[in-house]
Amino acid sequence: xxxxxxxxxxxxxxxxxxxxxxxxxxxxxxxxxxxxxxxxxxxxxxxxxxxxxxxxxxxxxxxxxxxxxxxxxxxxxxxxxxxxxxxxxxxxxxxxxxxxxxxxxxxxx
Numbered sequence: 001x002x003x004x005x006x007x008x009x010x011x012x013x014x015x016x017x018x019x020x021x022x023x024x025x026x027x028x029x030x031x032x033x034x035x036x037x038x039x040x041x042x043x044x045x046x047x048x049x050x051x052x053x054x055x056x057x058x059x060x061x062x063x064x065x066x067x068x069x070x071x072x073x074x075x076x077x078x079x080x081x082x083x084x085x086x087x088x089x090x091x092x093x094x095x096x097x098x099x100x101x102x103x104x105x106x107x108x109x
Contacts, residue, residue, distance in 0.1 A: 012082035022078060028069060032079040035060035040089065040102050047092050047099035053080065
């Protein structure tokens, strides 16, 4: 039987109207969330492009987590959207390609 932490799930929301969120294992959410926030923080006030975020997350995950995670891009997108809904991440306005910063950086800009 898998450890209890493998059985726990978290619901990830999406800001897209009319779309339902999804549930993922809590350990995956926690690992990807920490890696995303670390990567965005390291990028500084200019933010990080959404396109480069999966590669940055891969660099921050342990070999074991990477091996068990599955699709890194899918998990990064799912957790990123949830972090936007929760107000931890913000998209820089009028920027293309999409760039992300920590919500706490909005105040200091």
